[in-house]
Amino acid sequence: MPTLPRPGRPERGGVGARPIGWAAVNSKDLRDLVRFDEVGPRHEALFESEHLWSEIVCLERNQALGTIEDRDSDALVLVVTGRVIVQVNRSRKRLGQWETTLVPAGSELTITNATGDPAVVLLVAAPPPPRRAVTE
Numbered sequence: 001m002p003t004l005p006r007p008g009r010p011e012r013g014g015v016g017a018r019p020i021g022w023a024a025v026n027s028k029d030l031r032d033l034v035r036f037d038e039v040g041p042r043h044e045a046l047f048e049s050e051h052l053w054s055e056i057v058c059l060e061r062n063q064a065l066g067t068i069e070d071r072d073s074d075a076l077v078l079v080v081t082g083r084v085i086v087q088v089n090r091s092r093k094r095l096g097q098w099e100t101t102l103v104p105a106g107s108e109l110t111i112t113n114a115t116g117d118p119a120v121v122l123l124v125a126a127p128p129p130p131r132r133a134v135t136e
Contacts, residue, residue, distance in 0.1 A: 030080065034058055034120055041065045046122070053128035057121045059084065059113040065121075066110030070129040075103040077111065082119025085112045 026047070033044035033056045041063050046054040053073075057065055059082070066087075077086055078100040085094050087110040088103050094114055095101065103109045113119045 030056060030120075030122075036060050036118055048128060051128070052124065052126045054122065054124040056080070057111070057123060059111070059119045059121065061113055061116045061118070064110060064112040066108070068109045069107065070125065071106045073125040073127055073129045074105050075109065075123060075125040077101050077103060077109070078122040078124075080120040080122055082117055083114040084119050084121060085114045086110075087112075 028046060030046075033046065035042050035044065036058045038060060042058040044056045044058070046056055048054070059065065077095070079095045079097055081097050083094060083096045085092055086101055088101065088107050093101060111121055
């Protein structure tokens with residue numbers, strides 16, 4: 001004989017189905033983090049967990065970030081807007097909006113605004129690097 005759903009509780013999956021227990025979705029609008037500072041690069045934390053770290057970096061014209069180095073964390077650099085020059089160790093590449101590059105663990109990273117227009121960059125690293133070892 002089929003089992004009927006209990007009143008006040010929606011039917012979930014099959015026999016013995018249990019809630020998974022996922023955390024609530026934590027979302028942010030990157031536009032809320034875009035702020036510039038004439039003195040130097042502006043860092044805005046995006047997300048940080050036990051396994052991942054991310055921040056938005058806003059660069060005015062002629063501003064640079066780095067040198068950054070972490071021997072244990074791989075990183076990803078994504079240009080949200082603008083154009084930047086990314087230097088990983090001795091290799092350089094000019095990146096524009098939506099372009100990205102991988103920074104292997106142990107590499108030195110420098111990011112420089114490549115134009116007179118502001119630039120916004122998303123940095124993501126895993127595992128999270130130790131608290132800021134940045135020379136700007």
